[in-house]
Amino acid sequence: MSTPNKKPDLEDSINVTEVHDRLVRDVAACAREKRIATNGKEGISLWALVVGGAVFLIAGGILGGANFGSYSATFREGYERSPAPGAEDTGPVPKEALVAYMAKGAKIYSAKCNGCHGSEAKGNGSTYPSLVGTPWVIGETQRFAMIILNGLTGPVDNGKTYGVMPPQGIGMSPEDLATVMTYVRNNFGNSVGDVITLDMAKAAIEASAARAGAGNMVTGEELAAEHTKMLPGDALDPKTMVDPISLAPATAP
Template sequence: MSHSNQKPDLEDSINVTEAHGRVVREAAACARENRIVDNGIAPVSLWAFVACGIVLIVAGGILGSAGDLFAYGSTFREGYVRKPAGGAEDTGPVPKEALAAYMAKGAKIYSAKCNGCHGADAKGNGSTFPSLVGTWPIHETERFSMIILNGLEGPVDDGKTYGVMPPQGIGMTAEDLAGVMTYVRNNFGNSTGDVVTLDMAKSALEISAARKNAGKSVTGAELEADHLKKLPGDVLDPKTMLDPITLAPAKAP
């Protein structure tokens, strides 16, 4: 029997079908690649990156050798201060009334130096730490300043003997002293309504340094004999507007 009339077996027909499908898929991929190239978004050649890199290196070398383009000394002006933008001049802190300004500064000093012993309400504990409410703080300012600066030991004017109070004047400035005295005298139920000024606080520092027992705690007897008076210095109207940072009179607008 002749083989020309024989049909291909099942395996041959499957191979032909797979081959045809592969050809169709490859043709479609080629068509897509051709469309990408035709639209101008073909992948950038590696040589293009290399060429750009060489251009940048050469340009950098030329600019770098041009002189002072990248020299800090030539681009920075000694003493230069940038001017504020128009309409945004620095006007400084908002002025406050003298009493409020002094008390704000004094609140910080009290929290750092006094709160641990006399308490947040300044009432102490009645034994080792006396109350600061309604006692010497609202009376003679020189006596009060001597206690703060030098500490206190022995019996006080109410006849009680408390624990030895350590001196708080180490490192204390006139601003600190004036602030904390004003704060205590106008807080915790105390309300003298006045300001212990910087001028008064400076006098207190001088008086403390000139004590006979300078460097030692004051006693009730010394306070009664030498410091039962007000600190010298000009009186300040509590409503005077001040710079809250420096406590100096605010500049007129």
């Protein structure tokens, strides 16, 4: 004997198929809206993130005593940064003046003189004279400087005629001039043993600008008449310790 079904027959009031379809649709929609994490790692709400972030920023600023205008205001009054380790002994190790000047002069020589006078300064025996042992190099410093700055033309007093040397002084600093002179006077077999100072080089540049024929190359006659003398000032003792970069005399530590 079968018990009669007491439940009302829903078929009459509700379309079960339609309800089922709607349910399936809605669940799918919900699933698209939000992935529900079941492992307790639900994404944090955007609102909580923004509000929490703002609170941390402001509270951190207040606790840290930040003055948002100026970074240094975050240091306590009277605070002084201690120098970085080794900062007291800045600057390169001092070198003997002759060594430091020669190192710089070598670069000027290869840039400005080497092309004509050669890497051993021997010239070529015809158009380019040798710079080894000649009084024009190892003798009076003003004459030597005038040749470099203004170039040289015409016969020279050893009776030989070479080519024409164009001026090399354009863009030459006192340092360039002093170091290249020192280099040539103490290299290639020359060994005068003195160091042309920056002041001597400045004096040479001034004398060059003051020449009656400024802008023209010097001649043997002009050199003999006007420039066969030493540049004013004392040459530097070659053993003086100098900063190899600035060439300034090194200060005792």
